[in-house]
Amino acid sequence: MRMWKDVKGWKVFVSTIVAIITSILLAGMKNEIVFLFLPIIIFISANYGRRGGELGGLIMGFLWILTDEMFIRKGTSEISWMEWAINILFMVGIGAWLGIVHEQIKHLKVTDVLTQVYNxxxxxxxxxxxxxxxxxxxxxxxxxxxxxxxxxxxxxxxxxxxxxxxxxxxxxxxxxxxxxxxxxxxxxxxxxxxxxxxxxxxxxxxxxxxxxxxxxxxxxxxxxxxxxxxxxxxxxxxxxxxxxxxxxxxxxxxxxxxxxxxxxxxxxxxxxxxxxxxx
Known part of the structure; x- marks a missing residue:
């Protein structure tokens, strides 16, 4: 919740809308469901750091599977546990990586390089x-x-x-x-x-x-x-x-x-x- 407090409510609202619109546009242009989720994960990881990114990636991974064309075409019985795991871990990894990158950027922005206290x-x-x-x-x-x-x-x-x-x-x-x-x-x-x-x-x-x-x-x-x-x-x-x-x-x-x-x-x-x- 610490990262949330650093962002004003209206900024969170605007960035949420931007993330959703960008997701829809990318998904439509590339015809790939995965693009529907990546900007949302970027938003979550940017506001909640690594743990938020991991949780967001986990949720988005499940949503990706549930909305994927292959899932709809094959049905749940034809998707292996390996496919489930790979898709979910992929999204969790993206969320965690983006969260770490954001935390590092934020740290550099607010910290004095030499002494590692606030600038x-x-x-x-x-x-x-x-x-x-x-x-x-x-x-x-x-x-x-x-x-x-x-x-x-x-x-x-x-x-x-x-x-x-x-x-x-x-x-x-x-x-x-x-x-x-x-x-x-x-x-x-x-x-x-x-x-x-x-x-x-x-x-x-x-x-x-x-x-x-x-x-x-x-x-x-x-x-x-x-x-x-x-x-x-x-x-x-x-x-x-x-x-x-x-x-x-x-x-x-x-x-x-x-x-x-x-x-x-x-x-x-x-x-x-x-x-x-x-x-």
Whole structure:
């Protein structure tokens, strides 16, 4: 159902109609029943991924057999189990393959190639959706902006390929500590961002501090790095926008960077925390 939620209802309706019309036209032009089902399987696999494609292929396989000219001419008694199996497996295979291809394309579209977290565009789409959901239901939502301190020096000293490995290993740390209930994105260069639905300032602060301490206590491609973080939070009583939430997190990150780095700073009207450093 996750893939369905990514497609608006009217788009699903339109694509369904297009799939049916295309099926009928192809079947009429080629005089082959199989063309009646292929576009429908394409639609199902595109919206539901591999498992949806397999199920759609299974259903279409049975329908293909039931409507095939050979079936109508021979009757059920003259069709072997081998023919049944081949036809059904053929359609299931097509559905599964199309579903896998679609999932891979979708993954490439929304994922940063180097770090395998969400790219900036898709991350901002998620932020807008989660912001709207939390605002509507009066839940808090926190945004953490994270920057690797002095990363330019890492690239200048060891080279960009070395720095890429550092970024990959740091993103692995984020994924290990934050998934599956949080959303991580590469915001640009050595800057990452994290969406924390249903998370207030204090919880977000403690989580950011945990990440900062764990980062400082391990090696990344054999070297030590530190991070600075800025946090902003949506509270249900505050009429703010997504842009304002991002600006506040950026402002908090700027404060952390210009207060000595290796800090977590919070901009929040609810709590008094401004910045801290734990050695």
């Amino acid at each position: 900036r565009g898709y991350f901002l789409d998620i932020l807008k959706k989660e912001f709207s959901h939390c605002q509507k239901n009066e839940y808090p939502l926190s945004l953490i902006m994270i920057d690797i301190d002095n990363f330019k020096k890492v690239n200048d000293t060891y080279g960009h390929q070395f720095g890429d490995v550092v970024l990959q290993q740091f993103s692995d740390l984020l994924k290990n500590e934050l998934y599956p209930n949080r959303f991580i994105g590469r915001y640009g260069g050595e800057e990452f961002a994290v969406i924390l639905p249903r998370t207030d300032s204090k919880e977000a602060y403690h989580l950011a501090e945990l990440l900062r301490i764990k980062t400082g206590n391990q090696l990344f491609n054999g070297i030590k790095i530190t991070i600075s973080s800025g946090i902003s939070t949506l509270h249900h009583h505050e009429p703010i926008s997504v842009d304002h939430l991002i600006q506040q997190a950026d402002k908090a990150l700027y404060q952390a960077k210009h207060s000595g780095r290796n800090l977590t700073c919070v901009i929040d009207s609810v709590i008094s925390i401004s910045n801290t450093q734990i050695n």
